[in-house]
Amino acid sequence: xxxxxxxxxxxxxxxxxxxxxxxxxxxxxxxxxxxxxxxxxxxxxxxxxxxxxxxxxxxxxxxxxxxxxxxxxxxxxxxxxxxxxxxxxxxxxxxxxxxxxxxxxxxxxxxxxxxxxxxxxxxxxxxxxxxxxxxxxxxxxxxxxxxxxxxxxxxxxxxxxxxxxxxxxxxxxxxxxxxxxxxxxxxxxxxxxxxxxxxxxxxxxxxxxxxxxxxxxxxxxxxxxxxxxxxxxxxxxxxxxxxxxxxxxxxxxxxxxxxxxxxxxxxxxxxxxxxxxxxxxxxxxxxxxxxxxxxxxxxxxxxxxxxxxxxxxxxxxxxxxxxxxxxxxxxxxxxxxxxxxxxxxxxxxxxxxxxxxxxxxxxxxxxxxxxxx
Numbered sequence: 001x002x003x004x005x006x007x008x009x010x011x012x013x014x015x016x017x018x019x020x021x022x023x024x025x026x027x028x029x030x031x032x033x034x035x036x037x038x039x040x041x042x043x044x045x046x047x048x049x050x051x052x053x054x055x056x057x058x059x060x061x062x063x064x065x066x067x068x069x070x071x072x073x074x075x076x077x078x079x080x081x082x083x084x085x086x087x088x089x090x091x092x093x094x095x096x097x098x099x100x101x102x103x104x105x106x107x108x109x110x111x112x113x114x115x116x117x118x119x120x121x122x123x124x125x126x127x128x129x130x131x132x133x134x135x136x137x138x139x140x141x142x143x144x145x146x147x148x149x150x151x152x153x154x155x156x157x158x159x160x161x162x163x164x165x166x167x168x169x170x171x172x173x174x175x176x177x178x179x180x181x182x183x184x185x186x187x188x189x190x191x192x193x194x195x196x197x198x199x200x201x202x203x204x205x206x207x208x209x210x211x212x213x214x215x216x217x218x219x220x221x222x223x224x225x226x227x228x229x230x231x232x233x234x235x236x237x238x239x240x241x242x243x244x245x246x247x248x249x250x251x252x253x254x255x256x257x258x259x260x261x262x263x264x265x266x267x268x269x270x271x272x273x274x275x276x277x278x279x280x281x282x283x284x285x286x287x288x289x290x291x292x293x294x295x296x297x298x299x300x301x302x303x304x305x306x307x308x309x310x311x312x313x314x315x316x317x318x319x320x321x322x323x324x325x326x327x328x329x330x331x332x333x334x335x336x337x338x339x340x341x342x343x344x345x346x347x348x349x350x351x352x353x354x355x356x357x358x359x360x361x362x363x364x365x366x367x368x369x370x371x372x373x
Contacts (some may be wrong), residue, residue, distance in 0.1 A: 015222065020246035022254045023225040026081075029088035030249045037092045037245070038162070038221035040099040041212055041233050043204060044085065046107045047071075047078045077108070082107075083114050085226060088116055096160040098216050100155070101150045101202070109147045120152040123161075124179050128208060131184045133179050151216070161216075177215075183207045192230050192256060199256050200230040208235040213243070217242055229343045231257025238264050241274055243303070273323070285363050287328050288317035295362045302328075302347040305356065308309075309335045311347075319347075 003306035014033055021028050072078040099120070103111050112122065114368040126149040129337055133145040153161045164339030168177040183205055190206060209232050215224060219241040230253060239243035239260055248254050267274075290296045297314055303310045311319040311331055319331045326334065330342030336346075344360040351357050 012042045015243055016236075017222065017243045018234075018245075018255055020228055020231070020248055022248060022251055023206045023255060024249055025085050025247045026088065027106065027314040029092060029226060032092045032224075032245075035094050036064050036222070037089075037224045038094055038097050039217040039223045039242075040089050040093060040097070040098065041087065041209065041223065041225050042081065042085075042101045043102070043202065043227050044101065044107075044111070044226075045078075045204075046104050047075075048176070066205065069162050071268070078107070079110060080197070082111055084116070085122075086111075086114055089224075090120065090154060094153050095158065096162070098151060098153050100126075100212050101152075102128070102147055103150075104147050105144070106336050108150065112150055115150065115152055115272055119155050121154075121158065122150055124151045125149065126151060127180045129180055129182045131182055132187065133185070137317055149250070162218060162221070164218075168211070171211070181208070181211060185234075192260065194256070200253060202353065203230045206232055206236050209233055210240070213237060213240050213242060216346070220371070226360075229253055230259045234261045237265055239267055242268050255364065257318055283367060285366050286317070287359070290359070290362055290366060291315070291317055293366065295366055296349065300349060302349050302359065304335070304346060304349055307356075309352070311335075 002253065015036055016283065042188060049317075052270060072081070072268055086101075089353045101108075101111055101115070102110065104170060112125075116122065128149060129149045130145050132149070133143060136143045170173065171177065184207075185206040186203045186340075191203060213223060213233075213236050217240075220243070222243045223233060224245045226247045228234065228248035233248050234244040248257065291298060296302075298313055298315045300313045301310050301320065302313060309321070311321040314320055314325070317327070318325050319328055321331045321335060323332065324334060329341060330343075332343040332346035333339060333341040344363065345358075347359045348356040349359060349362075
C-alpha cells in the first residue's frame with residue numbers, strides 16, 4: 001500500500017472517516033478538504049420523470065421509484081444540481097483519484113456531458129447487465145436490462161490512477177475483464193426491508209460495488225459516496241478494508257446504513273490477501289538481470305510453449321534465432337510475423353527435470369529472491 005505524504009496525513013485526520021453524515025450532499029461536500037479522496041462512487045437521482053402509475057397486466061401497481069429525492073422541476077434544474085455536486089466531487093478528489101457515476105438512460109448522457117465539460121476524462125463506460133430485470137409490462141419498448149456506469153479520472157493530463165488490472169483478470173477466470181458486467185438486481189436476503197417493504201427503492205447489489213472498489217482502490221484508501229442510501233458502498237468498503245465517508249440526506253436511510261455496517265464483523269485479512277498488484281507496479285527486472293544472476297545461462301536454449309521455435313541466449317541478453325539477433329520481444333514478434341510481442345509471455349526454458357518453465361516465472365522468482373534488497 002502506498003505511503004501517505006505528511007500533508008495528506010493532516011488532511012486525512014480532518015476527514016470523518018467511516019462515518020455517515022446526514023445532510024445535503026452539496027453542503028457536506030463543501031466541508032471536505034480539497035484533494036482528500038481516493039475514490040468516489042456516486043449513485044445520484046436518475047430524474048426518472050415518471051408521469052403515471054405503472055401497472056402490471058393484472059392491474060397491480062409496480063413498486064417503482066417515485067421518491068421525492070428523484071423529482072426535479074425540469075432538465076435545467078437537474079443539470080444545475082448535477083454540475084454542482086460533480087464540481088465539488090472533482091475538488092475533493094485526489095489528483096490520482098477516480099470517480100464512478102451510475103445512471104440509466106434517463107440521465108446518464110446528461111451526466112456524462114457535464115462531467116466532460118467540468119474537465120473529467122472518461123476511462124470506461126461499464127454496462128451493468130441485470131440478469132433479472134423488470135419486464136416491460138406493456139410491450140411497447142425493449143425490456144430495459146442495463147444501467148451505465150461512467151468511470152473517469154480527474155483530468156486528461158492525469159498520469160496516475162489506481163486500476164488493479166491483475167486482480168480483475170484473476171476475478172474473471174484469468175481473462176481480461178470486459179466492460180459488461182452480468183450481475184443480478186439486489187434481491188433475497190441482501191435486500192433490506194422495513195415492515196416487509198423495500199427500505200430503499202434503488203439499493204445496489206454488493207457484487208457491483210465489490211468490483212468497483214476492488215478494481216479502483218487499495219486497502220486503506222478513502223472511498224466517498226455522496227448519495228449513500230442504504231449503505232452498500234460503506235458495507236463493501238468495510239469488508240475490503242477501505243475507509244469510507246457517506247453523505248445522505250434522509251435520516252431513515254442513515255439509520256438503516258449505520259445498523260447495516262455495524263453488523264459487519266471486522267475483516268482480519270492481511271493487505272496481501274485483499275489486492276493482487278499489477279505487474280506494472282512490480283520492480284522492473286530485465287532479461288539481462290536473469291542472465292547475470294544465473295537464472296538463465298549464456299548459450300541456453302529458449303523455446304516457444306509448443307517447442308516448435310527455439311533460440312539461443314547470448315551473453316548480451318539478445319537471442320539468436322536462425323541468423324537473426326534481437327531482444328526477447330523482437331525475436332518473439334519476428335517468429336510470429338507480428339509487429340510486436342511481449343517476449344516474457346512467449347519464451348520458455350527447460351528445468352532440470354525437463355519441464356518447461358516460463359521466463360516470466362523466472363522473473364517472478366528473481367523478484368521474490370531479491371525482495372527487500
